[in-house]
Each structure stands twice: as structure tokens, then as C-alpha cells.
Amino acid sequence: MAPPNSGPALCGIDEFIAHDFDYVIVGGGTAGLVVAARLSENPSVKVGVIEAGANRMDDKQVSTPALYPTMIGREEYDWCMSSVPQPNAGNKTYSMPRGKVLGGSSAINYLMYVRGSRKDYDSWAALGNKGWGWDDLLPYFRKHQTLDVPDPKALPADKQFMPHAAKEKYHGVSGPIHTSFNDHYMPLEEEFCKAAYEVGRSKKTLLDAWSGDHMGFYSSLGAVDRTGDPGTRSYAATGYLRPNVHRPNLRVLTEAQATKVLLQGGRAVGIKFLHYGKLYYVKAAKEIVLSTGVIHTPQLLELSGIGDPEVLGRAGVECVIENKSVGANFQDHVLGGMLFDLKDGVLSMDQLQNEEYAKAQHEIYEKAKKGPYGNPGMLMGFVIVNQLSDPTFANLQTFCIPCQLDLSAGSDQVQFFSAPPKGKNRVSLLICLEHPLSRGTVHISSSDPFKPPTIDPGYFRHEADAKILAAGLKWLDLVSKHPLVAKSLGERIQPPPNNSLETEEQRVEYVKNHISTQYHLIGTASMGEVVDDRLRVIDGKGRVVKGLRVVDASVFPGHVSGNIMASTYAVGEKGADIIKEDDGRYGLDTGVSTARL
Numbered sequence: 001m002a003p004p005n006s007g008p009a010l011c012g013i014d015e016f017i018a019h020d021f022d023y024v025i026v027g028g029g030t031a032g033l034v035v036a037a038r039l040s041e042n043p044s045v046k047v048g049v050i051e052a053g054a055n056r057m058d059d060k061q062v063s064t065p066a067l068y069p070t071m072i073g074r075e076e077y078d079w080c081m082s083s084v085p086q087p088n089a090g091n092k093t094y095s096m097p098r099g100k101v102l103g104g105s106s107a108i109n110y111l112m113y114v115r116g117s118r119k120d121y122d123s124w125a126a127l128g129n130k131g132w133g134w135d136d137l138l139p140y141f142r143k144h145q146t147l148d149v150p151d152p153k154a155l156p157a158d159k160q161f162m163p164h165a166a167k168e169k170y171h172g173v174s175g176p177i178h179t180s181f182n183d184h185y186m187p188l189e190e191e192f193c194k195a196a197y198e199v200g201r202s203k204k205t206l207l208d209a210w211s212g213d214h215m216g217f218y219s220s221l222g223a224v225d226r227t228g229d230p231g232t233r234s235y236a237a238t239g240y241l242r243p244n245v246h247r248p249n250l251r252v253l254t255e256a257q258a259t260k261v262l263l264q265g266g267r268a269v270g271i272k273f274l275h276y277g278k279l280y281y282v283k284a285a286k287e288i289v290l291s292t293g294v295i296h297t298p299q300l301l302e303l304s305g306i307g308d309p310e311v312l313g314r315a316g317v318e319c320v321i322e323n324k325s326v327g328a329n330f331q332d333h334v335l336g337g338m339l340f341d342l343k344d345g346v347l348s349m350d351q352l353q354n355e356e357y358a359k360a361q362h363e364i365y366e367k368a369k370k371g372p373y374g375n376p377g378m379l380m381g382f383v384i385v386n387q388l389s390d391p392t393f394a395n396l397q398t399f400c401i402p403c404q405l406d407l408s409a410g411s412d413q414v415q416f417f418s419a420p421p422k423g424k425n426r427v428s429l430l431i432c433l434e435h436p437l438s439r440g441t442v443h444i445s446s447s448d449p450f451k452p453p454t455i456d457p458g459y460f461r462h463e464a465d466a467k468i469l470a471a472g473l474k475w476l477d478l479v480s481k482h483p484l485v486a487k488s489l490g491e492r493i494q495p496p497p498n499n500s501l502e503t504e505e506q507r508v509e510y511v512k513n514h515i516s517t518q519y520h521l522i523g524t525a526s527m528g529e530v531v532d533d534r535l536r537v538i539d540g541k542g543r544v545v546k547g548l549r550v551v552d553a554s555v556f557p558g559h560v561s562g563n564i565m566a567s568t569y570a571v572g573e574k575g576a577d578i579i580k581e582d583d584g585r586y587g588l589d590t591g592v593s594t595a596r597l
């Protein structure tokens, strides 16, 4: 039985401003709620959280796993931001969905629970960020996770399809975020998996895709709870806040937007924020922790006078602390691929367009929390294209998602999820660039905190990125022609059949004009540049700004292969342990060494 979705910690404005906080966390999202939960474990430490979105823990759009597309582009859930036109990607502007709700992007994301490869994190450490390699982070991956162990009888016979997790070594058994394998999938997913192994000539020894080696193809874990609150999304609000809403030393204010970090003598002392049209201030005796995510963290730093003097000057903000790296190093995973009609009788999630089928499945979900509504698409894999072959380091991720995802409208997320023509069942075969060489920026263009920052993802700024994605498209074309997959496919809808993929030039041209974001933004307050390896904000000369840290996905210094929610939780957990260690009030047994093993 899940605990209640509200409690004293979720308070109103009068109570919030009446508190004296040690720590104020700005952004009650994926990482922010991890930090809030961990710091408030000590009852004598007072923690406040300011979140712009609302508490939607009671909302079925959030809790029903397969309803994720219905939240994109709606202001109750999504910040609804867009990029500037991308000259190397069809000159289009691209939607940049971000969760504006308690739990942040973990409340609206696609729930895929993936970890990068060992080498991804070892590269962070190799850049000089001490303590951020794979071996350092593994305890924090385990600490945030509960692996809901599936009933072996319910699993497919093919162990490659759902690699049995070696839970003792790589997985947590009592962390706040539940992860599980799907208990409903389409036969086509299993066949795609087998075909991809044959085409990819990958090794077949995948033991555990969460062990720092995820090469291969499989149905992934998802952040779906199958034991505590079965069939529902497990996310930062349900995992890290819900069990702690009774804590007297934790207060969370929702629908409050921070507009500035208050600095006094070079030290962060408080936050200015707006709540229902009224301005307020709140102080932090110890620290301010920015966890507002990859777009809003650089925005808040810049609005507060921390950044590149030229950028700040153009926006009419006085530079107080110079650091030219704020808002730079933006990276995203770019998604391309193909769309096929399925042959008559082969079903996909698009069948949910059929009212009768949808009603029947909805009833099954309501009663048993099973069926397509409780099981978002999870079939994925990691591939290496030959020109960049390092056997441990995937440069492409692939997906077989049993529904239409319209890449011809990939710049507009609402259209991307549009339904196929009535009666059609479709499948999307996707390929995603994992380690882009292109870099983008996120900067303010005005001192108005309510004007969204200028987001320039820099898609395909580096020509090699389009070539790697195009090589992935060629690989995907081969998988689609493998007899195991081809037997279910009807007409190729995208690229249209007359759009040849024979030459590299044709493939590059195609991918440049048919991409979507995979929503894996990172890097705008990069470790080593904007924060040090203890996540303290630094100036351009490496000097620490007292009382101010960043803990969210903006601190990732380089990209990881795979979806990044799990890495963000791990960064949140490790960030919290670092803060505890520096605080000195948590006792010896709550430091880094105690991450549960």
C-alpha cells in the first residue's frame, strides 16, 4: 500500500517563509528531490525545496506508464520550450520538453531505466573529476534502485531478451526508485532483438545490462513499480518525497518559481522567488543547491550575475562572478530512424486507437495493472558502427518502439506522437547518436526571468555526427530486411519508399532533416568548468563561490551512452553525500562510504 500523496512537508507559502532553512534546494525534480530526501534524514537539519510545477502525485496521466506522450506540450506538465532554428537540421526549431511538475522530468519521461557503460563515467574521472568514475558511482546506482525481481515463470524463455539481472552485484534491493521488466510486450520486439544480434554480430554474453557493459539488444528495465504500488510510474516524487512527507524538518513549496540567487560578499545566501504573482525571499544558513535542470540552471546562474560578461551584458545583467563556461557544453542525444506499417494482424500499441480495444485494455490495467498501459516500449540495444569501433563503447543506441513516432515531424513533439491513420498499426525502428561531437549553448537573452532562455542545441554542428547517425540508419535498414523482422513489416512509411538510402550522401541528407530530441540534455553547468568535483560553483579561475552548488544533469561533463535518468539519480545521491560530508553534522556513517552495497 503506497503512503499518502500529501503531508506536512507539502506546505503553503506562509508556512514556508516562516521557516529558517539550512539548505534551500531550487527545483523539486529528479535530482533535487534526491538531495532534499537525503539531507533531511538528519532531523536537526532544515531543508526547503522550491518547485515551479505542481504536485501531481494523484494524477493518472503521470502515474500510468504508457500515458507519457499525453503530457508533452501541455503547460500543466511541460515547460513547453523550443530551440532556436537549427541550420544543420532542416533549419527547424525543436521542442525541448522538460517536466514542470513535482518530480521534474522523471514525472513525464519514458521511464527507460538504463545505465551508461563503464567507460562513459571513467571518462568523467579522466577529465579530472575525482570520484566520478564507474566504480565510484556504482554504489549510488544501487542506492537509488529497488529491482522488482520478476517471477521467472512470467519471463520469456530467451534470456537474451530480458537479461536476468545479477542483482546482488549491480542492483539495489531497497532504494526509492522501483525498476522492473515489462510483463507485456509485442512478439515483434523479441524478433527485432534476435535479428539485431545477427545483423550486429554482437557477442551474446550479455550478463547484466546495468553492469557497466550494456552492449547487445534486449527489453530494458523501466521505472515501473511492480510491488509497492503495482503498475505505476516510480519517480522522484513517489520515491524520494512521498515516504518523507511527514518529516518536520522538510518543507516543499510548489508552484513557486525562483528568479535569482542572492549573493552577499561573493557568497550565496538566499533565493528570490515568485509565488502566485507575489515576490518572496528565503534564506539558507548553509547552502543553496540548484537542481533546476539543464535549461534553467544556467538561466538562474546568469540571472544572478554568474556567467560570461558578454552574454550577461547583452541581457542587461551585471556580471558579479565571471565564468565563461556557464551555459556552454550543451549536448543532446539525437534520434533518427524509420517507420513501417505492420502487416494485417500484426498489432502494435497503435491498436489503442481502436476504442473497443483501448477500453478492454484500460479495464485490465485498472483491475490488474497489466497490459499495454502498464508497459511502455522498452526494446533497445547498443551498436557500434565500424568506423568508430571500440568494443566497449557504443556510439549508437537503437530502439524498436511498437507504435508510430513520426520523425518527419520530429521537431514538434506533439506531432511526433500523432496517431497513424485509423486502422493502421505501425512500428518505429530508431537509432540514436550517443556521443555527439557537436556542442550547443543555453543562455539568457533578457533579464526577465519569465522569458525562456535561448536554447541552441547545435545539432549536427560537427559533420561527423550526421555521418555516424547515417551509418546507424544503414544498419537499421539491414535489420528491417532480416527475415525475422521483414515478415511482420508492410510498407516503409519513413523514409518514403522512393527515398533511396543507397549512398552515404543520401542517408546523411535524410537524417539531417528527420530527427527528434531524445530528451537527454546535459552539460550546461559542466563539472570541471562551472562546478568543481564537489559540485560547488566556481568562477573562471576555479575559485569556489561559497554556499552554492549544482546537483542535476547539467553537471555531466560528457555524454553517456543510454538514457540518463539513472545517472541523474546517481549524481543526486552522490551530490547529497558530498554535501553531508562537508556539513559535518551527519556522523561518520552517513558519508560516501555508506552508499548501500
Ligand SMILES: Cc1cc2nc3c(=O)[nH]c(=O)nc-3n(C[C@H](O)[C@H](O)[C@H](O)COP(=O)(O)OP(=O)(O)OC[C@H]3O[C@@H](n4cnc5c(N)ncnc54)[C@H](O)[C@@H]3O)c2cc1C
Pocket (backbone or CB within 6 Å): 026, 027, 028, 029, 030, 031, 032, 050, 051, 052, 053, 072, 097, 098, 099, 100, 101, 102, 103, 104, 105, 106, 108, 109, 110, 111, 112, 113, 114, 256, 257, 258, 259, 291, 292, 293, 294, 296, 300, 518, 519, 520, 521, 551, 552, 553, 554, 563, 564, 565, 566, 568
Ligand atoms: C519527455 C522526456 C522523456 C525522457 N525519457 C527518458 C527515459 O525514458 N529514460 C531516461 O533515462 N531519461 C529520460 N529522459 C531524461 C531524464 O528524465 C532527464 O534527463 C532527467 O530527469 C533530468 O533531471 P534533472 O534533475 O536534471 O532535471 P528535472 O528533473 O527536469 O528537474 C528540474 C526541476 O526544476 C524545476 N524548475 C526549473 N526552473 C525552476 C525555477 N526557476 N524555480 C523553481 N523550480 C524550477 C522544474 O520544474 C523541475 O521540476 C526524458 C526526459 C524528457 C523530458
